Amino acid sequence: MTFTNLFSQFLSGLTYGMMLFLVASGLSLIFGVMNILNFAHATLWLIGAYFCYSFWSLMQDYTFALWVSIPLAALACAGVGWVTEVVLIKRIYKRELHEQLLITYALALIFADAIKIIWGPTDRLIVRPPIIQKPVFIFGAPFDSYFIFVILTGFAVAIGLWWFLKYTRYGHIVKAAVYSREMVGALGIPVPRIYTWVFTLGIFIAGLAGGVQSAIGSVTLGMDTAIVIQAFCVVVIGGFGSLAGTFAGSLIVGEVFSFAILYWPDGAMVLIFVITALILIIRPWGLFGTPLRA
Amino acid sequence: MKKFSLAFVLFVLAAILPFVVPEFWVHVVNEVLILGLFAVSFNLIFGYMGQLSFGHAAYYGVGAYTTGLLMVKAKWPFLLCLPASMVTAGIAALVLGLFCVRLRGIYFAILTMAFGQLVFYVVFQWYSFTGGDNGLQGIAPPPYLFNVTVYYLFTLAVVTVAMIVLRYITESPFGYTLRAIRDNAERTEFIGINVQRYMLLNFVIGGMFAGLAGALWGPFNRSVAPDLCGWQHSGQPVFMAVLGGPHNFLGPMIGSLIYIFLNAFVTGFTEYWPLVSGLVIILVVLLMPGGLFGMIKAKGYFEPGKSPSEAADRATVRDSEHG
Numbered sequence: 147m148t149f150t151n152l153f154s155q156f157l158s159g160l161t162y163g164m165m166l167f168l169v170a171s172g173l174s175l176i177f178g179v180m181n182i183l184n185f186a187h188a189t190l191w192l193i194g195a196y197f198c199y200s201f202w203s204l205m206q207d208y209t210f211a212l213w214v215s216i217p218l219a220a221l222a223c224a225g226v227g228w229v230t231e232v233v234l235i236k237r238i239y240k241r242e243l244h245e246q247l248l249i250t251y252a253l254a255l256i257f258a259d260a261i262k263i264i265w266g267p268t269d270r271l272i273v274r275p276p277i278i279q280k281p282v283f284i285f286g287a288p289f290d291s292y293f294i295f296v297i298l299t300g301f302a303v304a305i306g307l308w309w310f311l312k313y314t315r316y317g318h319i320v321k322a323a324v325y326s327r328e329m330v331g332a333l334g335i336p337v338p339r340i341y342t343w344v345f346t347l348g349i350f351i352a353g354l355a356g357g358v359q360s361a362i363g364s365v366t367l368g369m370d371t372a373i374v375i376q377a378f379c380v381v382v383i384g385g386f387g388s389l390a391g392t393f394a395g396s397l398i399v400g401e402v403f404s405f406a407i408l409y410w411p412d413g414a415m416v417l418i419f420v421i422t423a424l425i426l427i428i429r430p431w432g433l434f435g436t437p438l439r440a
Numbered sequence: 441m442k443k444f445s446l447a448f449v450l451f452v453l454a455a456i457l458p459f460v461v462p463e464f465w466v467h468v469v470n471e472v473l474i475l476g477l478f479a480v481s482f483n484l485i486f487g488y489m490g491q492l493s494f495g496h497a498a499y500y501g502v503g504a505y506t507t508g509l510l511m512v513k514a515k516w517p518f519l520l521c522l523p524a525s526m527v528t529a530g531i532a533a534l535v536l537g538l539f540c541v542r543l544r545g546i547y548f549a550i551l552t553m554a555f556g557q558l559v560f561y562v563v564f565q566w567y568s569f570t571g572g573d574n575g576l577q578g579i580a581p582p583p584y585l586f587n588v589t590v591y592y593l594f595t596l597a598v599v600t601v602a603m604i605v606l607r608y609i610t611e612s613p614f615g616y617t618l619r620a621i622r623d624n625a626e627r628t629e630f631i632g633i634n635v636q637r638y639m640l641l642n643f644v645i646g647g648m649f650a651g652l653a654g655a656l657w658g659p660f661n662r663s664v665a666p667d668l669c670g671w672q673h674s675g676q677p678v679f680m681a682v683l684g685g686p687h688n689f690l691g692p693m694i695g696s697l698i699y700i701f702l703n704a705f706v707t708g709f710t711e712y713w714p715l716v717s718g719l720v721i722i723l724v725v726l727l728m729p730g731g732l733f734g735m736i737k738a739k740g741y742f743e744p745g746k747s748p749s750e751a752a753d754r755a756t757v758r759d760s761e762h763g
Contacts, residue, residue, distance in 0.1 A: 181546075183546065183549075183550075237726060237727075240727075241725070241729075243545060243546055243549065244486070244492045244549075244678060244682065245725045245729065246683070247492065247494065247549065247678070248675070248678060248679060248682060248725050249647055249721070249722060249725055249726075251675045251678075251679075251717065251721070252717075252718035252719070252721035252722045252725075253722075254716065254718075255490065255714040255717060255718035255721075256714070256715060256718035256719065256722075258713050259712045259714045259715035259718070260715070262712070263715075276492055278729065300644055303618070371670075371671075372551045372673065375553070375557050375671060378550065378554075379554065380555070382550055411564065412565040412567075413565070415561040415564075415565065416558060416561045416565065419554050419555070419557050419561065420558065420559035421552045423539065423551060423554050423555060423558065426539075426543065426547060426550065426551045426554065427539045427542065427551070430543055
């Protein structure tokens, strides 16, 4: 195993990790603030990918089609998320854990079938613009040039969220809500409205991630079922509601997966769950979380 | 007495069923019984112990694969596979449950789910042993059970015995200790009960009966697939319990009856069963918390001694995740 090979493996782990981060950051945000574990998160991510494909196919004669489609997909997804929150999620804030889980589980089923109805069962493939068709060579090893974009998007979202949480008024409210919703409400902040926007923001990021995903390979039905559980693993490892934790968790899962698949391809996925289970047993609140709400 | 008589009426109806309805419906009710047993075993942990397992399908899957592998690869007789499946599922539940019972609420749900996916991926990836995503094909019931009606009656007998045993367990002092843990784990600990040990024992019992249900599934379906262990499959007993009513022993079985019949009915004219089931789940959760039995109870039909409001309170006020 040469350095070059190791490095390119590291990069592909980083790409995978950043994709997981894009999915998991919204999941973690929604759980941290609203205490709702969203089973439908990855299905909305997949809807984002299909949206991106649709927008792209409308504009496919232009080279900028993909770059415009990705943010449009994120916005469209945010719209779906907003409607979902206002129509349904709002009704289950105060309900029990199993009811909340069942509702988002049901949403995952409904959205998955909605995708089938709207886009049909055929795989969708976006033809990449010329700039990302050829691989780049890093230390002599070929590397998908689009992956650079994936990694940069992951970092950009991480920095954007960090800036939002640290320096904006709404970010402060969101962070406060992670610790104590009651206190935030007592200070006269309309918590339900904050919830709606946090949910919408989470789904916006999921849609963005879906848009980014759509140009990696073909978009197919059922892509969501595996990644939602991996995103749960990321959030568990990092700690619910912690941005830094989600980032670290994504890197851990991405890199562990990427390297494990070299040496023990069948066990890579199993290893992720073993790590997740270990974290839950030793530190249920995750690497960066706080045990406040255990 | 009333509850017992309801169970008895259901049993008699189920026993005469194959002689009055077409074979298709015998098949459907067979599925109701198997998944109903699965849901009742899940409800030991959920309704009686108050913890949500989102990975119960793992033990169902271990049972199904134990029977499948023993029958296909080792040529064991089917009747020996049933107890063997209970043993392997019980062992799996013991090993994984050891860690799960340390956690509560959402963490319990996530750890059970993580373990469920762990089992799923082991089954999914281990081609040489489990056949991977091809599953195991050609699991035929033995000749004397080959007939649909006979296999149905066999399933009915096994499920009935299992239900009687489970009923006995839930009505024993052990069952009431579980209810105490559900309602207030801290206080139960204070009166000298080793809460974790009780939870673990219950987790193992739940796993064993899920394994039994899984063992019945393979020969019924002629094959087993890794999906049986996955998280989507783990959602089914949750919904069945919620649909029928988790605070009634027969609730999950009734939930299974409604769910499977709805499935058989809906899949008759549309391929979008997940969409329909999703909508039904949302409607049930929003409109009838406490399930069917909870609703009947809240209206005061079943327990004349209790005021309707008291029963309703019991159905809705449960230890929340903030606990």
